[in-house]
Every structure is written in C-alpha cells, then in structure tokens.
Amino acid sequence: MGASGSTRKIVVEDQDGGGVVKISESVVRRIKGQSDREESSTDSKQQTHESRPSKPTIIERPVYYPAPTIKDNSRATQEIEAFYQEKLKQLEERNAQLQKITTEQFAKAVKEVEQKFIKQTGTPVCESIQDKVYNCYHSNPKESLNCWQEVGAFTTCVERARQNALARRG
Numbered sequence: 001m002g003a004s005g006s007t008r009k010i011v012v013e014d015q016d017g018g019g020v021v022k023i024s025e026s027v028v029r030r031i032k033g034q035s036d037r038e039e040s041s042t043d044s045k046q047q048t049h050e051s052r053p054s055k056p057t058i059i060e061r062p063v064y065y066p067a068p069t070i071k072d073n074s075r076a077t078q079e080i081e082a083f084y085q086e087k088l089k090q091l092e093e094r095n096a097q098l099q100k101i102t103t104e105q106f107a108k109a110v111k112e113v114e115q116k117f118i119k120q121t122g123t124p125v126c127e128s129i130q131d132k133v134y135n136c137y138h139s140n141p142k143e144s145l146n147c148w149q150e151v152g153a154f155t156t157c158v159e160r161a162r163q164n165a166l167a168r169r170g
Contacts, residue, residue, distance in 0.1 A: 122165070126157035 124130075133154050136147035 125161035126154055129154045129157050 129150065133147060133150045136150045137144060140146045
C-alpha cells in the first residue's frame with residue numbers, strides 16, 4: 001500500500017471551518033510512503049499503548065480568498081485595455097516610421113531608374129520621311145503595299161542615323 005506507489009487520492013474536508021484538519025498517524029505514514037511492515041509493527045505498539053491517546057498531526061490548508069468583485073474586474077479590464085492601447089499606439093508609430101523609410105527608398109529607386117533610362121531620350125530622326133510614311137498609309141488604308149518606297153526610304157534613313165550615333169560614341 002505505502003511502498004507500492006498507490007494512486008489513491010486523499011480528500012480532506014474541513015467541516016468545522018477552523019482551518020485545522022486532524023489526521024491519524026496511520027494516514028501520515030501512508031502519506032510518507034512507509035511500508036506495510038512498518039505499519040504492522042507500529043500498529044502492534046499502538047495496541048499495547050491503547051490507553052494513551054496519540055497526538056494528532058496538524059496540516060495547514062491553503063486559504064482561499066473571495067472572487068474579485070465586478071468593480072475589481074472592470075478596473076483590471078481598464079488596465080489591460082490601457083496596456084494594449086499603448087502597445088497599439090507603439091505599433092502604429094513603428095509602422096509609420098517603416099512606411100516613411102520605405103517611401104524614401106522607393107523615391108530613391110525611381111530617381112535612379114529615371115537617371116539611367118528615361119533621361120536618355122534622343123532627338124527625332126527622319127521626321128520628314130516619317131510624315132510621308134504616315135500620309136501614305138492614311139491615304140491607302142487597304143493598299144499598304146503601295147507605300148513600300150516610303151517605308152524603304154524611312155528604314156534606310158533610320159539605319160544611317162543609328163550608324164552615325166554609334167560612330168560618335170565609339
């Protein structure tokens with residue numbers, strides 16, 4: 001019983017409400033985990049000393065406090081709400097800072113892209129021949145092959161302009 005590691009539960013109720021519970025020595029031995037042999041030897045000693053009453057062991061029990069009142073709950077709720085409102089405010093400030101940094105980085109990236117690509121616009125080439133091609137296509141909407149001479153002249157002009165630009169860079 002005691003040494004075998006029993007799984008019994010002991011429930012002690014205080015019916016007097018005094019906060020003190022009296023238990024016998026045999027219960028104390030069982031709680032301490034002493035073996036049956038020790039119990040039988042102490043039981044025989046107790047039988048010989050029956051005339052003398054044993055002193056009860058006192059175990060203190062925890063004191064339970066009354067549940068918090070509604071006023072306490074509302075105050076605690078307000079404190080919790082204030083705490084989380086502060087956390088929310090801190091998160092919003094942090095988010096605003098991150099958004100500002102991200103916006104600045106985006107603007108910087110846009111500026112770099114503009115400097116690399118958009119700013120490099122060239123002067124129009126072969127504008128007069130381009131106008132002739134447009135007018136030919138406009139006047140012959142269903143007969144585009146009639147504009148082959150204008151398109152060929154425009155292609156030759158653009159190729160010469162490209163070759164001249166490469167010659168200037170190189």
